[in-house]
Amino acid sequence: EVVMTQSPATLSVSPGERATLSCRASQSVRFKLAWYQQKLGQAPRLLIYGASTRATGIPARFSGSGSGTEFTLTISSLQSEDFALYYCQQYYAWPRTFGQGTKLEIK
Amino acid sequence: EVQLVESGGGLVRPGGSLRLTCVASGFSLSNYWMTWVRQVPGKGLECVANIKQDGSQKYYVDSVKGRFSISRDNAENSLYLQINSLRADDTALYYCARDSPGDSYTDCWGQGTLVTVSS
Numbered sequence: 003e004v005v006m007t008q009s010p011a012t013l014s015v016s017p018g019e020r021a022t023l024s025c026r027a028s029q030s031v032r033f034k035l036a037w038y039q040q041k042l043g044q045a046p047r048l049l050i051y052g053a054s055t056r057a058t059g060i061p062a063r064f065s066g067s068g069s070g071t072e073f074t075l076t077i078s079s080l081q082s083e084d085f086a087l088y089y090c091q092q093y094y095a096w097p098r099t100f101g102q103g104t105k106l107e108i109k
Numbered sequence: 110e111v112q113l114v115e116s117g118g119g120l121v122r123p124g125g126s127l128r129l130t131c132v133a134s135g136f137s138l139s140n141y142w143m144t145w146v147r148q149v150p151g152k153g154l155e156c157v158a159n160i161k162q163d164g165s166q167k168y169y170v171d172s173v174k175g176r177f178s179i180s181r182d183n184a185e186n187s188l189y190l191q192i193n194s195l196r197a198d199d200t201a202l203y204y205c206a207r208d209s210p211g212d213s214y215t216d217c218w219g220q221g222t223l224v225t226v227s228s
Contacts, residue, residue, distance in 0.1 A: 036214040093213035093214045097156050098156045
């Protein structure tokens, strides 16, 4: 099973600033990496797939990068609605596995 | 509007069984791989079962093999998860999820149905 590790567990950032979230895979997953946002009481929402492609309706301030084992989600100029939990997921191999999440909180 | 609605969750004793149902609307289930994903309250996400469009291929995470069974009825636009021999660590919110066409990430999620295993 591919183990996904996200860092940091919690990230405190001020509105308007940039946030950088990291995700590492225990083995190469090529570009098969997705990012999801989850707010309290809601289902996850797809943000990024293919490591860097924004899903439909996702604002341009969200960007993804990386390949192989190292991936990054960057949110430029944080808005109030961006403070949430973020998960990365590899879909290169079954079982598809998620990272443990990064909580993005207001500083 | 594309929508997935789960039902069938509830409180069950250890060793018991439940059948979860997911009804899709706004699209034809027959065109998509589908997945059940669970989330322990306050914890992370785990893909537990996956099924091909025609039901001919099914995959399970090791922790549920032999106890969970995924199935579908495309005519009813419905997905199912039969869960047997329930254990306390199966307590979770179970999401029905649609796989993107041609790839394996999830592009649509239901709101989930809560399964609580307790004596």
